[in-house]
Amino acid sequence: MNPDALRGHMDALLLSVLEREPLHGYAIIEALQERSGGALNVPTGTVYPALRRLERIGYLSSEWATVGGRKRRTYRLTDSGRKQLQGERSAWREFTSVIGSVLRAEATALR
Amino acid sequence: MNPDALRGHMDALLLSVLEREPLHGYAIIEALQERSGGALNVPTGTVYPALRRLERIGYLSSEWATVGGRKRRTYRLTDSGRKQLQGERSAWREFTSVIGSVLRAEATALR
DNA sequence: AGTCTACATGTAGGCTGTCTATATGTAGGT
DNA sequence: ACCTACATATAGACAGCCTACATGTAGACT
Structure with missing residues (x-):
């Protein structure tokens, strides 16, 4: 996972992981790995x-x-x-919708 | 649109907009606005x-x-x-899938 | 003639958040 | 004694997006 891609989405990830129950830092890192199926390996320095x-x-x-x-x-x-x-959740939905609409433009533009 | 969110996705946007036909910078900015329904106002300095x-x-x-x-x-x-x-397109799909799985975890975790 | 807007490109410097690397320490197993 | 897992923290590097500014043409309007 390209580190830069996480920029601006870290907050949403952290808040989301803490929604159900309070956790300490180390456990948060493990939770992120778990929920992402191993894809998210966020370093402690982050x-x-x-x-x-x-x-x-x-x-x-x-x-x-x-x-x-x-x-x-x-x-x-x-x-x-x-x-x-x-707010982060709705921002995420808008974000993916906007970027997605540009990335997928080719597929639909010539219909 | 939070500027930081674009981090690491700018390349995909620019390449995508140039897929169909060559364009100059100014036209690229307009194309991004158009395809995003006005949501993307990327400054010239970017x-x-x-x-x-x-x-x-x-x-x-x-x-x-x-x-x-x-x-x-x-x-x-x-x-x-x-x-x-x-590559950018498949990275985008993976990225949204991974982040989405974390953000939506609450909804499904207690099912 | 002067002003304004749209068109068009470009750079300098700031900002900020993620990363790498390092430091420190406990607990438990071999 | 050593290693791994657990646990937190900071300094400094790095990169890319942004603001602000500089420069210039064309055309419309006053």
Whole structure:
């Protein structure tokens, strides 16, 4: 997966993965792999800064926990983040529709 | 349309628009607007450098023409570019499939 | 003559988000 | 002792899209 392609869609992915339940960073990375059938291998250097950014904006909140002697920072969606996720989803639909209409133009243009 | 979302998809858009016939930069911008139903307003500062980059790579070739007293640089797909367009199209399908599977996970996960 | 808009190309520099590489540390298995 | 999995974090590189600006022709309108 071309890294540049993820640009601008990372937020949607992270918020989406946190919709059902709060997760810590490492678990988020695993969830992304799982849900994408292994296609998404997002490096920690991408995820951790992104999560902090989303918290700074106010879409996420976090708290520390210790599980099995290991420290985790667990992130959860705020109300604002949940609202944002809806926006991200509709933006995604519009985005794919727009790009798709250009990419598929050839197939239909000469009908 | 969020600018960042276009990242990594500009090449596909430009190659796609040039598939049917050679066009100059200004006409390419108009074609993108037209095909996207007005949603894509790609600025000249994006398109012109991108076209040069694609030519440098070898996906496009260009030649100058004068029409109605105005100079145009007309771009056309090379064989390599035509091949690349096929790759871009399949990459697009995979990309939307992967992101979509993550974004839609909530709807199906609890079925 | 002057102004405006559409047509047409181009560059410099900023911004921002993703990536690579690295650092640090715990737990558990061999 | 070593390795792997778990877990978080930051610095700096990189790339590409954007804003803003520069330049110029043609045609319409005042």
